[in-house]
Amino acid sequence: MGRAEERRARQRAGRRAAPRRSRPMAAETGGPAAAAPGKPAKSRIRRIFGWKKILGTFFGVCLLGILGFIGLYLYVDVPQGNAAAQQQSNVYKFSDGTILARNGKVNREIVDLSKVPRKVQLTFVAAENKSFYHDSGVDFRGTARGLINTALGRGKQGGSTITQQYVKNYYLNQDQTVTRKLKELVISLKVDREKSKDDILAGYINTSYYGRNAYGIQAAAQAYFGVDAEDLKVEQGAYLAALLQAPSQYDWAVATDTGKKLVTERWNYVLNNMVEEGWLPKAKRDALHFPKIKEPKGAPGLGGQKGYLVELANQQLERQLMAQEGLTASQAENAVVDKGWTITLDIDRKKQSALERTVKAQLTSKLNPKQRKVDGDIQAGAVSVxxxxxxxxxxxxxxxxxxxxxxxxTRRDYQPASTFKPVILAAALEQNATTQDGQPITANTVYDGTSRRPVLDHGSRVGFAPPNEDDFSYDDITVQQAMNKSVNSVFAQMGVDVGMSKVMSTAGELGMDTKGMQAVPAQTLGSMGASPLEMAGIYATFANHGYKVTPTIIKSAVNKGRSVDLPNPVGGSVISRTAADTVTSVLTGVVDDGTASESVARNPLRGGQQVAGKTGTSDENKSAWFTGYTPTLVTSVGLFGEDPKTRAHVSMKGATGLLPPPGRINGGGYPAKIWAAYTFSVARKAQFDLNTTQGAAVAPVETPTISQTPTQTPSRTPSSAPPTSESPTQTPSQSPSQTPSRTPSQTPSQTPTTSPPTTPITEDPLDPEGNFGQ
Known part of the structure; x- marks a missing residue:
């Protein structure tokens, strides 16, 4: 053995021996080695989680994934197209199980792609998948994101190619499951290899759902523009392409302001993408205008009220699928319409029939458009909960x-007017609000009822001074009396006392869609938009002692043995029971002593039934409302002036032959009459169970005093009393009124007693013309 070899052998022997010598020494002496007990553990971690093993595991998982995908690719075949087979009749039933409607005739006509103008074809590519002509048919990143989100229950996120959407429409379904998404991925790859891009695009535009019961581009072209697909213009094609994202929401004829804004933005997006891709000259694009949309027609078999009931049921089911399964609006609509659902509604056959008969007897039978043009402008809507x-x-x-x-x-484009006043009172009670001199706001709080009195915020004018109905002015008046007579000046001041942001927040809690609404004093007059459905939900929450009521029309929804879980329409408390019951107590005064007394309180069918409610008549008499309730039934009735040709909001004055002055349709007139005749015929009698010491239901009501002001006409005299009803046929009482007595708790705020100005008032930003709702 050489020296070098001996040296290496000694070194090896030394390394092997060293640990045996050092361990006992360290343990015995407490030397430095004793402070390193973790080294063996770290070595074990390194041996278990070494970078080589981590890298190996990663590549192993990737290999398994690749092998799994190859197996899936070989296993999954392109199925037979089943789009037509998916179209089945939906069955809609009344709450007792009897058939309401059966709707399912498929409106589709397949057209060859050559029949569709080339630039119209490109609008769909620009809208959905700009890389369509050179991609593999799959958006791997979007699909992976969708798989992860679906597995984690986060809903649908990420985009799909036109090929993938075609596969969902024609070969698969809209289910949001990992299995379905994997199948979609494989089938899309195969379809992209087996079919030309033109075939895929043709399949996509011919199988997509465009709303209005229109499947495919030919049916859509007829439904929205009254032309064949081959005659579509590029701006019309861009609208249809934009429409696919949310067919019902983007249908211009029925869209909300938000929906119109969104579809316009989407339409511009489509055309701008075409310019960006070089498919449309910028000069031509700049010359294009948003197309005129044809008025829709109802689907077969849905005449009368059936279509309205089916439409709301579909919308609520679609919203539930979006929330529950993470579908987009377009996917949800495509999953509901004509897909073999059995939907049982909450609609009571007897009550539904009674409501229809009542509207006809109390209103529509009196309308004669041939004799009076304005009669053709009257639209009625009602919801009973x-x-x-x-x-x-x-x-x-x-x-x-x-x-x-x-x-x-369900339309939200008309003002609810004074039916909003109870929301202001509810906010005041819930917030324990005070007048600006520190007095608690209760049913007995006294305000200045002067018409056109400037609203003040701690001494400063806010630029709002609404007139009362017919410009009547009142002396000091309690909140109860102001609600009875619908005194605008009182509630305008109360809204500022409470804080308009708090008022609108309470409105949102109660069920009003306040998104985008400004918290300004003009809203105290109900100058926002609302539907009878919304107002019925708000008043139902009052009737239910402050527990949130979200009206629902669906009792059950079943598809191929699968039931949809439906949310409870009654939720938790959004305002206290005392606040809700006080509002109810105050609203009984409107019926017994106020603007609804003539039509409701004196109805011979009432028979002692306790009733709470509020009238409303909007600016320029474009809408009139009565929303009221008994302990067992809440119904909101609205009348709307709408030009049948332009859909513009118009005045209802003079309808049914009402003569001036003032000749207007008020909330205390036809809406209240419809409400009373219907409610007293179907609602079982019951008494309110109120937890309050305030309001007309538990305390007497005194008649307010009218004062003469410079804003009154010369023909008015101080002895004139206010109308006891909003009905235009009412004659003011000539009997003298009693001034309400003051108690320590009724001391009026010093702010509201300011005299009315003789100079013009600055307009409110929501009502620049100074036309304020009554």
Whole structure:
């Protein structure tokens, strides 16, 4: 053995021996080695989680994934197209199980792609998948994101190619499961290899759902523009391409302001993408205008009220699928319409029939458009809700679904006017608000009822001074009396006392869609938009002692043995019971001593039934409302002035032959009459169970005093009393009124007693013309 070899052998022997010598020494002496007990553990971690093993594991998982995908690719075949087979009749039933409607005739006509103008074809590519002509048919990143989100229950996220959407429409379904997404991925790859891009695009535009019961581009072209697909212009094609994202929401004829804004943005997005891709000259694009959309027609078999009921049921089911399964609006609509659902509604057959008969007897039978043009402008809507369950038991959407596509029961484009006043009172009570001199706001709080009195915020004018109805001015008046007579000046001041942001927050809690609404004093007059459905939900929450009621029309929804879980229409408390019951107590005064007394309190069918409610008549008499309730039934009735040709909001004055002055349709007139005749014929009698010491239901009501002001006309005299009803046929009482007595708790705020100005008032930003709702 050489020296070098001996040296290496000694070194090896030394390394092997060293640990044996050092361990006992360290343990015995407490030397440095004793402080390193973790080294063996670290070595074990390194041996278990070494970078080589981690890298190996990663590549192993990747290999397994690749092998699994190859196996899946070989296993999954392209199935037979089943789009037509998926179209089945939906069956809609009344709450007792009897058939309401069966709707399912498929409106589709397949057209060859050569029949569709080339630039119209490109609008769909620009809208959905700009890389369509050179991709593999799959968006791997979007699909992976969708798989992960679906597995984690986060819903649908990420985009799909046109090929993938075609596969969902034609070969698969809209289910949001990992299995379905994997199949979609494989089938899309195969379809992209087996079919030309033109074949895929043709399949996509011919199988997509465009709303209005229109499947495919030919049916859509007819439904929205009254032309064949081959005659579509590029701006029309861009609209249809934009429409696919949310067919019902983007249908211009029935869209909300938000929906119109969104579809316009989407339309511009499509055309701008075409310019960006070089498919449309910028000069031509700049010359294009948003197309005119044809008025819709009802689907077969849905005449009368059926269409309105089916439409709301579909919308609520679609929203539930979006929330529950993470579908987009387009996917949800495509998953509901004509897909073999059996949907049982909450609609009570007897109440529904009674509501329809009542509207005809009290209103539509009196309309004669041939004799009076304004009679053709009158639209009625109503929603009736059980406040204990939240179920919609009856609904009136218009005279006929075929004649008027827009449901007057759910439309939100008319002002609720003074039916909003109870929300202001509810906010005041819930917030324990005070007047600006520190007095608690209760039913007995005294305000200055002067018409056109400037609203003040701690001594400063806010630029708002609304007139009362017919410009009547009152002396000091309690909140109860102000609610009875719908005194605008009182509630305008109260809104500022409470804080308009708090008022609008309470409105949102109660169920009003306040998104985008400004918290300004003009809102105290109900100058926002609202639907009878919304107002019925708000008042149902009052009737249900402050527990949130979200009206629902669906009792159950079943598809191929699968039931959809439906949310409870009655939720938790959003305002205290005392606040809700006080509002109810105050609103009984409107019926017994106020603007609804003539039509409701004196109805011979009432028979002692306790009733709470509020009238409303909007600016320029474009809408009139009565929303009221008994302990067992809440119903909101709205009348709307709408030009049948332009859909513009118009005045209802003079309808049914009402003569001036003032000749207007007020909330205390036809809406209250419809409400009373319907409610007293179907609601079982019951008494309110109120937890409050305030309001007309538990305390006597005194008649307010009217004062003469410079704003009154010369023909008015101080002895004139205010109308006891909003009905235009009412004659003011000539008997003298009693001034309300003051108690220590009724000391009026010093701010509201300011005298009315003789100079013009600065307009409110929501009502620049100074036309304020009554």
């Amino acid at each position: 059980d406040p204990k369950t939240g179920r919609i038991v009856a609904l009136y959407g218009g005279q006929d679904y075929y004649k008027h596509w827009t449901s007057n029961a």
